[in-house]
Amino acid sequence: MALSLLTATSAFAQSDTRPDPLAKLPPANSVKLSQVIAKTEGRPGFYAIKSVSYSDGEYEIVYFMDDGAEVRMNYDAETGEARPPKEGGLFGQ
Numbered sequence: 350m351a352l353s354l355l356t357a358t359s360a361f362a363q364s365d366t367r368p369d370p371l372a373k374l375p376p377a378n379s380v381k382l383s384q385v386i387a388k389t390e391g392r393p394g395f396y397a398i399k400s401v402s403y404s405d406g407e408y409e410i411v412y413f414m415d416d417g418a419e420v421r422m423n424y425d426a427e428t429g430e431a432r433p434p435k436e437g438g439l440f441g442q
Contacts, residue, residue, distance in 0.1 A: 375403055380429035382408060388429065389422060407432075 375382075382401070389395065389410050399411040399419065408424045423432050 373403075375406075375408075375426045379426040380424075385410065385424045385429055388424070388431075 382403075385408050386398065386401070389398065389412055394414045394416070396413045396415050396417075399413060400409075401411075402409045403426065406426050408426055409421065410424070411419065411421050413419055424430065425432060
């Protein structure tokens with residue numbers, strides 16, 4: 350009984366494919382996040398960053414303006430260029 354359980358566990362472990370932890374990170378040729386943050390901090394009226402995330406080839410930075418307005422800005426990870434959010438917001442689809 351113990352031998353069959355050990356064999357089954359071993360076979361399961363060998364067939365277990367784990368996802369690549371780097372697959373969800375920006376590619377090696379991406380613009381550095383520090384450059385994107387510096388670009389955001391240089392925007393007129395910038396006050397403070399609320400959050401930073403990466404998904405689907407874009408950095409998303411949510412920040413506050415001097416007047417308390419919350420801004421959500423997406424940056425292309427390869428070029429560092431700002432673009433409207435893909436979903437929601439004024440220009441989202």
